[in-house]
Amino acid sequence: MSEEHSQYYFNFSFFKIDPKWRWMADLAKEESAKEVENVINNSGIMFRSYSNLGLRDDADFLFWFAAKSVEEIQTVIEKIYKTVFGKYILPSRTYLSCTRPSIYVQEQKTHGFVTGNEPKKHVIVYPFTKTREWYLLPKEKRQEIMNEHIEVSKKFPQVILNTTYSFGIHDEDFMLAFEVDNIRDFQDLIMDLRETQVSTYVKNDIPMIVCVKKDIVSLISSLG
Numbered sequence: 001m002s003e004e005h006s007q008y009y010f011n012f013s014f015f016k017i018d019p020k021w022r023w024m025a026d027l028a029k030e031e032s033a034k035e036v037e038n039v040i041n042n043s044g045i046m047f048r049s050y051s052n053l054g055l056r057d058d059a060d061f062l063f064w065f066a067a068k069s070v071e072e073i074q075t076v077i078e079k080i081y082k083t084v085f086g087k088y089i090l091p092s093r094t095y096l097s098c099t100r101p102s103i104y105v106q107e108q109k110t111h112g113f114v115t116g117n118e119p120k121k122h123v124i125v126y127p128f129t130k131t132r133e134w135y136l137l138p139k140e141k142r143q144e145i146m147n148e149h150i151e152v153s154k155k156f157p158q159v160i161l162n163t164t165y166s167f168g169i170h171d172e173d174f175m176l177a178f179e180v181d182n183i184r185d186f187q188d189l190i191m192d193l194r195e196t197q198v199s200t201y202v203k204n205d206i207p208m209i210v211c212v213k214k215d216i217v218s219l220i221s222s223l224g
Contacts, residue, residue, distance in 0.1 A: 007099065008066045008114050010164045010175060011073045012125050014052065014059035014093040014209070021088040022224035032084040033220035039083060040216065043076040048119055049219050050211035059092045061219055062125070062211050064177070066114050070096070085220060093209075095127055097164035097175035112160035112179055119179060119213050120160065124186055126176040127166070128205035137201075145197045152196055156189045158182070172204075183210060 021029075040047050046066035052059040063080075065073050080086045099114065113119075134142070153161065162177040180186045193199060214222065 007068060008046075008164075009068070009070050009073060010095075010097045010099070010113075010162070010177075011063075011065040011067075011070075011077075012093070012095040012175065012177070013063045013065070013077065013091060015061055015063070015089040016058070016092045017060045017223045018088040018090065021085075028084070029221065030217070033217040035083045036080060036085050036220065037216040039079045040076060043072070043079070045072050045076060046114060047076075048113065048123075049214055049216050050123060051214045051219055051222060052209065052211055053222060055210050055212070059209065060223060061214075062123075062209075064113070064123070093207075095125070095166070095172070095175050096170045097166040097172075098169065100165050113162050113177070117160060117179075121181045121213055122179070122183055122186075123211045123213070124178045124180070124183075125209040125211060126178060126205065127172040127174070127207070128176065129171075129173045129203045131201050131203045134201035145201075148196050149193065149198045152192045153189065155192070156185060158185050159189055 024032075040063075045068075048064045050062040050064065052061055063077075065076065067073050081089075137145075153159075158180065160179040162179070164175045164177075166172040166175055178186050178189075
C-alpha cells in the first residue's frame with residue numbers, strides 16, 4: 001500500500017432520527033437535506049452515506065468519513081449538528097480507526113474507499129477483536145493462518161474489503177467494512193471464513209451492520 005493510503009482516519013457514525021423530524025413539512029425537510037449535503041461537500045474530506053432504515057433497531061443511517069486527521073472529522077460533524085437536520089439526530093454507534101500497511105499482505109487491496117473505487121450497493125460494517133492468544137503466537141504461525149484466511153477471501157473478488165485498525169484509539173482491534181452488491185456473497189464469504197483457523201482467535205465480532213448506499217438527499221428524505 002502506498003504511503004498516501006496509509007494515513008487516513010475512518011469514522012463510522014451511526015445515528016437515530018428523532019420521531020419529531022417526521023412532523024416537519026416536506027419542503028423544510030428537502031431544504032434541510034440540501035443544507036447537510038452542502039456542509040459535507042464543502043468539508044473537503046471523503047464521505048459516504050448509507051441507510052439502516054428497517055434493518056436495525058439501534059441505527060437509522062450511517063455517515064462514513066475518511067480524513068487525514070480526527071480534527072477534520074470532528075469539524076464536519078460539529079457543522080452537521082448545527083444544521084436544522086442536526087437538531088433531530090442522535091448518535092447511536094461511533095467507531096474510529098485508521099489505515100495502516102498490512103503486516104501480513106504487502107499488496108492486498110484493502111481500502112476501496114480511499115482508493116476511489118465506485119461504492120457498491122451495500123457495506124457491512126464489522127468491528128472485531130482478537131484474543132490475547134493470537135498475539136502470543138509466533139509471527140510465522142500467524143502468517144500461516146492468515147494465508148489460509150486470504151486464500152478463502154480470494155474466492156470472492158466481488159467483495160471489497162476495507163481493513164482499518166482501532167488499536168489504542170477505540171474499543172476494538174480492527175474495523176472491517178465489506179462493500180458488496182449482493183449481500184448473499186458476503187454471507188457466503190463469512191460462512192467459509194468461519195471454517196478457517198483464524199476464526200478460533202476472534203474474541204468478539206459483533207455487531208455486523210448491513211447498510212444500503214444512498215446519497216444524502218434521498219437518505220434524509222427516506223427517514224419520514
